[in-house]
Amino acid sequence: MPNKILLGSLRQMTTGHTTQGFWRHPEAQSDRYNTLEYWIDHAKTLERGGFDFLFFADVVGALDVYQGSRDPSLSGAVELPMADPMLLISALASHTKRLGFAVTGSTTYEKPYLLARTYATLDHLTRGRIGFNVVTSALESAAINLGYDRQIPHDERYEIAEEFLEVVYKLWEGSWEDDAVVRDRANNVFTDPGKVHAIEHKGPRFSVPGIALTEPSLQRTPVIFQAGISSRGRRFAADHAEAVFLVNDSPVASARQVRDIRQLADEAGRRGADIKILSMATIVVAQTDEAALAKESDYRSYFDIDGQLAQLSALFGIDLSAAGLDDTLEHVETDSIRGMLEIYTKLDPDRTWTIREVAEANALGGAGALFVGSPATVADAMEQWLATSGADGFNIADPVPPLLSRDVVDLLVPELRRRGLVEPADDAEPLTLRERLLGEGHARTRAGEHPSASYRR
Amino acid sequence: MPNKILLGSLRQMTTGHTTQGFWRHPEAQSDRYNTLEYWIDHAKTLERGGFDFLFFADVVGALDVYQGSRDPSLSGAVELPMADPMLLISALASHTKRLGFAVTGSTTYEKPYLLARTYATLDHLTRGRIGFNVVTSALESAAINLGYDRQIPHDERYEIAEEFLEVVYKLWEGSWEDDAVVRDRANNVFTDPGKVHAIEHKGPRFSVPGIALTEPSLQRTPVIFQAGISSRGRRFAADHAEAVFLVNDSPVASARQVRDIRQLADEAGRRGADIKILSMATIVVAQTDEAALAKESDYRSYFDIDGQLAQLSALFGIDLSAAGLDDTLEHVETDSIRGMLEIYTKLDPDRTWTIREVAEANALGGAGALFVGSPATVADAMEQWLATSGADGFNIADPVPPLLSRDVVDLLVPELRRRGLVEPADDAEPLTLRERLLGEGHARTRAGEHPSASYRR
Numbered sequence: 001m002p003n004k005i006l007l008g009s010l011r012q013m014t015t016g017h018t019t020q021g022f023w024r025h026p027e028a029q030s031d032r033y034n035t036l037e038y039w040i041d042h043a044k045t046l047e048r049g050g051f052d053f054l055f056f057a058d059v060v061g062a063l064d065v066y067q068g069s070r071d072p073s074l075s076g077a078v079e080l081p082m083a084d085p086m087l088l089i090s091a092l093a094s095h096t097k098r099l100g101f102a103v104t105g106s107t108t109y110e111k112p113y114l115l116a117r118t119y120a121t122l123d124h125l126t127r128g129r130i131g132f133n134v135v136t137s138a139l140e141s142a143a144i145n146l147g148y149d150r151q152i153p154h155d156e157r158y159e160i161a162e163e164f165l166e167v168v169y170k171l172w173e174g175s176w177e178d179d180a181v182v183r184d185r186a187n188n189v190f191t192d193p194g195k196v197h198a199i200e201h202k203g204p205r206f207s208v209p210g211i212a213l214t215e216p217s218l219q220r221t222p223v224i225f226q227a228g229i230s231s232r233g234r235r236f237a238a239d240h241a242e243a244v245f246l247v248n249d250s251p252v253a254s255a256r257q258v259r260d261i262r263q264l265a266d267e268a269g270r271r272g273a274d275i276k277i278l279s280m281a282t283i284v285v286a287q288t289d290e291a292a293l294a295k296e297s298d299y300r301s302y303f304d305i306d307g308q309l310a311q312l313s314a315l316f317g318i319d320l321s322a323a324g325l326d327d328t329l330e331h332v333e334t335d336s337i338r339g340m341l342e343i344y345t346k347l348d349p350d351r352t353w354t355i356r357e358v359a360e361a362n363a364l365g366g367a368g369a370l371f372v373g374s375p376a377t378v379a380d381a382m383e384q385w386l387a388t389s390g391a392d393g394f395n396i397a398d399p400v401p402p403l404l405s406r407d408v409v410d411l412l413v414p415e416l417r418r419r420g421l422v423e424p425a426d427d428a429e430p431l432t433l434r435e436r437l438l439g440e441g442h443a444r445t446r447a448g449e450h451p452s453a454s455y456r457r
Numbered sequence: 458m459p460n461k462i463l464l465g466s467l468r469q470m471t472t473g474h475t476t477q478g479f480w481r482h483p484e485a486q487s488d489r490y491n492t493l494e495y496w497i498d499h500a501k502t503l504e505r506g507g508f509d510f511l512f513f514a515d516v517v518g519a520l521d522v523y524q525g526s527r528d529p530s531l532s533g534a535v536e537l538p539m540a541d542p543m544l545l546i547s548a549l550a551s552h553t554k555r556l557g558f559a560v561t562g563s564t565t566y567e568k569p570y571l572l573a574r575t576y577a578t579l580d581h582l583t584r585g586r587i588g589f590n591v592v593t594s595a596l597e598s599a600a601i602n603l604g605y606d607r608q609i610p611h612d613e614r615y616e617i618a619e620e621f622l623e624v625v626y627k628l629w630e631g632s633w634e635d636d637a638v639v640r641d642r643a644n645n646v647f648t649d650p651g652k653v654h655a656i657e658h659k660g661p662r663f664s665v666p667g668i669a670l671t672e673p674s675l676q677r678t679p680v681i682f683q684a685g686i687s688s689r690g691r692r693f694a695a696d697h698a699e700a701v702f703l704v705n706d707s708p709v710a711s712a713r714q715v716r717d718i719r720q721l722a723d724e725a726g727r728r729g730a731d732i733k734i735l736s737m738a739t740i741v742v743a744q745t746d747e748a749a750l751a752k753e754s755d756y757r758s759y760f761d762i763d764g765q766l767a768q769l770s771a772l773f774g775i776d777l778s779a780a781g782l783d784d785t786l787e788h789v790e791t792d793s794i795r796g797m798l799e800i801y802t803k804l805d806p807d808r809t810w811t812i813r814e815v816a817e818a819n820a821l822g823g824a825g826a827l828f829v830g831s832p833a834t835v836a837d838a839m840e841q842w843l844a845t846s847g848a849d850g851f852n853i854a855d856p857v858p859p860l861l862s863r864d865v866v867d868l869l870v871p872e873l874r875r876r877g878l879v880e881p882a883d884d885a886e887p888l889t890l891r892e893r894l895l896g897e898g899h900a901r902t903r904a905g906e907h908p909s910a911s912y913r914r
Binding site: 013015016021023024026031034035036040060061062069070071074075076077080081082083084086087088089090091092093094095109111113114117118120121122124125126141144145146147176181183185186188189190191192193196206207208209210211213214215217304 | 470472473478480481483488491492493497517518519526527528531532533534537538539540541543544545546547548549550551552566568570571574575577578579581582583598601602603604633638640642643645646647648649650653663664665666667668670671672674761
């Protein structure tokens with residue numbers, strides 16, 4: 001039975017991810033990001049808690065806008081050092097049976113012929129538990145190390161992404177027919193060559209004449225995740241995404257984005273209602289509301305405003321050190337900031353904010369939802385959020401791993417199970433990730449529901 | 458204690474690897490190449506047998522020279538379908554403690570900034586058990602799907618590889634000082650920014666101004682493996698390789714290559730004697746010589762000459778279907794074939810060979826050594842080979858997995874242990890891969906021994 005509230009774990013293979021400073025908490029283990037044991041423990045915790053997937057964000061550059069330097073990111077462990085989460089997946093899959101894995105891949109820096117093999121390999125190894133979080137990679141500090149003088153403009157990156165997905169859909173869906181591989185020892189035929197087709201892709205950006213190198217996997221196309229927040233990004237999501245990751249701190253603001261994406265998908269000939277929407281959330285749960293507030297207060301004492309400003313500066317593309325902490329945002333660069341405030345709705349664009357307030361507003365919960373309280377309080381708030389926003393579930397951050405994740409699994413999930421919102425602990429039948437999101441029988445994309453299916457023979 | 462005979466397992470994430478047709482044997486499991494369980498079983502078998510490493514070959518194109526078509530490769534499972542072995546490593550590492558992993562990476566198709574992160578991540582996750590088998594990727598069928606009109610010429614690929622290694626050495630060795638990462642919670646310093654340096658690489662082919670994204674791993678530079686057989690390839694190996702993989706069927710022919718590589722390394726200012734040489738071997742072992750011969754005969758009955766010719770045609774770059782099976786090689790293309798015969802010494806270049814004889818000479822053992830017999834017979838032959846050739850060990854193929862590998866571990870390794878050539882089963886201290894090859898204290902490359910060390914601060 002798929003969960004009625006989708007549960008994802010939002011992580012990155014680094015120490016400081018969604019918000020900064022919390023690695024210093026005495027019980028935090030985020031500095032073990034480069035060990036297998038740390039991640040295997042986390043994956044097992046999630047599986048025990050009925051989570052649908054572990055979502056790995058990824059970037060391939062240093063955050064270096066604040067103070068015009070990467071130094072604050074280095075000293076504060078702000079997404080640095082880091083490692084490549086793609087390489088963790090097979091280990092995590094070998095220690096779990098049901099947990100899905102959504103892993104970020106860049107359509108700007110990868111080659112589609114190789115990326116298709118990467119995700120197909122993981123779909124085989126995990127027996128269909130793989131998702132592909134499509135990013136177009138915004139960081140200039142990545143571009144300059146990857147063969148470009150400067151970052152490719154935003155909308156051009158999306159044009160590349162469109163053709164990139166066309167190529168990988170053709171490789172995943174159109175090259176090998178379902179019954180191409182026969183493994184017939186007696187007749188000496190492993191694959192029927194008549195059922196394997198060259199994709200003959202010739203576009204403005206990619207030329208891929210050949211066949212896919214991999215045989216069909218359970219899902220063929222991995223579940224497509226997307227998190228674009230620009231208008232171009234939303235159109236892209238409406239065309240391609242099966243799961244969209246949103247960052248809002250209010251369900252009302254989220255509701256606008258949810259409606260927008262689903263309407264765009266309907267207009268694109270898809271069923272917008274089928275697109276699963278995950279809201280970013282940070283959850284501090286304890287036996288009682290009071291105990292949860294005490295935990296929150298303990299965590300908050302480790303907040304690092306410099307680290308947070310380093311991350312926000314990279315996100316905004318504006319050096320927030322150009323003004324003092326108690327200066328208002330207008331001191332920095334008004335127009336661009338206004339746009340960011342509208343996206344990061346925690347910051348009401350009609351109010352005047354100081355730099356300090358901007359940073360502190362994002363402490364612990366980042367720009368997403370922050371739920372604090374007893375299991376019943378948090379479960380109520382989650383249900384209310386989903387009812388108001390129209391979203392389907394949460395991508396749950398953990399600034400103090402493994403503390404918040406363990407509490408969610410040990411304290412909140414039992415309450416969600418009691419309410420019938422999360423599958424029972426003993427419901428152990430493995431499903432593909434797509435089936436977890438869309439229900440049994442949905443191992444693969446369907447014609448009329450997703451563009452990849454149009455390339456299937 | 459490092460092994461006195463180095464033992465590697467030569468595999469590829471595909472069904473038909475070194476020789477063809479054997480997947481049809483009733484007990485062969487090579488068609489399970491796309492499952493985690495198959496590879497975890499294999500890794501555990503190797504660890505039980507005291508193997509030093511599991512070596513993964515890899516290509517990213519279809520073999521399509523024979524009959525001008527990929528169809529024979531598809532029907533015969535000749536390196537098709539396949540998957541990406543890089544993605545297996547973390548799972549295999551999580552189920553072993555001491556086995557090393559040498560994984561192929563292409564300097565022609567990868568970006569050095571990303572490849573450096575890939576291997577550094579694996580070196581962290583495996584605690585220093587990673588090797589990088591450097592290839593320049595010969596297949597035209599790969600090139601045309603990866604952004605090129607045709608394959609880049611051979612020597613130009615090696616020029617790219619030279620600069621590529623310079624970039625990744627700088628990233629692995631020169632960017633983060635050993636004590637850059639302090640993880641100091643009390644003083645809010647994760648990394649000391651003054652000890653992290655931009656590499657500022659600007660060459661004719663790559664521009665990489667930034668810092669490495671990863672912190673130092675146990676080995677920093679993964680152990681560099683190489684298998685180039687051209688004269689340019691040998692010079693490259695002499696400059697960079699710490700382990701060289703050779704394919705010869707006679708120890709005398711191998712001795713020439715071993716001397717050549719070590720002499721070139723001495724001339725390049727390295728210590729040629731430190732370069733570990735692995736000879737390809739296929740081993741059929743049983744309790745008695747007679748039983749081993751019976752096994753060999755059973756295996757050989759599954760040989761597929763069409764599949765073998767598909768593979769040899771791609772290797773030679775010549776369509777061997779252009780003549781009949783009983784025509785001599787001269788019917789195809791003399792000069793090029795002669796060069797190949799000299800390299801694949803199983804085929805004496807002074808004799809006249811038919812196409813059929815060429816294929817059958819490579820059955821079961823490929824172009825490498827083939828040892829058949831009782832444990833004592835095979836161990837004697839291995840010792841004799843190493844004494845004559847000057848090589849350090851073997852990269853052992855298994856055309857009928859898991860049968861040959863299991864017999865090696867269960868029957869041959871006890872004999873090698875009795876002779877003191879392989880470490881005892883209970884010698885369980887984990888070492889880095891470089892220490893397994895060069896001895897304790899060699900976790901990292903050393904100045905005067907390897908070019909990567911010159912970039913270390």
